[in-house]
Amino acid sequence: MSEKHKDEITGVETTGHSWDGIRELNNPLPKWWLYTFYASIIWSIAYWVVMPAWPVIWNGQWTYTEGVIGYTNRNSVADELAAVAEGRSEVMREIAQTPLTELAQDPKLSEVALAAGKASFGDNCAPCHGSGAAGGEGFPNLNDDNWLWGGTLDDIHTTLLHGIRWEADEETRLNVMMAFGDLGMLDRKQVSDVAEYVLEISGQEHNAGAAGRGAEIFAQNCVSCHGEDGTGNQMLGAPNLTDAIWLYGGDKATIEQTVSKGRSGVMPAWGGRLDEGTIKSLTLYVHSLGGGE
Incomplete structure (x- = not known):
């Protein structure tokens, strides 16, 4: 049964609740805590008004309240x-x-x-x-x-x-590596042969017979950009084919793809x-x- 009375030791009135003979004192919160709490409420209301705070739907789209000062990060x-x-x-x-x-x-x-x-x-x-x-x-x-x-x-x-x-x-700067295969200028065997020649002049393992045939194809189709010795031409953006530096790769399959499909990076x-x-x-x-x- 709930019954209020004043605690004899502290002089504080109880809430009337008790558990197993233990009564709950009705101690009020400290005034400083209450004042801080009330100030926080006032501050939060002011913040909502001054700063962007609340998500809202405006004209069918989610936006937010911009606040009086219109501040954004x-x-x-x-x-x-x-x-x-x-x-x-x-x-x-x-x-x-x-x-x-x-x-x-x-x-x-x-x-x-x-x-x-x-x-x-x-x-x-x-x-x-x-x-x-x-x-x-x-x-x-x-x-x-x-x-x-x-x-x-x-x-x-x-x-x-x-x-x-x-x-x-x-x-x-404008120049492209032509797609000799796709354009029908070279057939698959010729593309393979010229790739073997490129492997030869770049110091890689190659088929000597195919490279010999590729040298003639190279002279007829490639020297205008890459030069007779294959060292390239910076005026045309044509790479040096005799070193070990490759933009797309220097293995035979990649060289064949380059000759056949062309290259035109931007x-x-x-x-x-x-x-x-x-x-x-x-x-x-x-x-x-x-x-x-």
């Missing part, structure tokens, strides 16, 4: 990025206006350009060439000294600016996407990776 980050860009705008303008050869020889500007180029490479180039610029199948390794279109500062700058086979840019033109200061910074960074000419 996205806007905050955008403001921070704008502040960073403004802080570096002057030096980036100077980089953009400085000729590449002078830029490479200027200690202060080149230091900034290399840092900016490395950051921009990670943002824009790493998805294809890898974070370490080692490339992969169909994507050139930028660390070596083998360049399809040339590795001088001006060559790299032109490639970045206009791209390779980028149809949207009228000044893009490098985007960054001239319409990145400012000149960033492109020059990328040029300097790629040139510094170890294989610049």
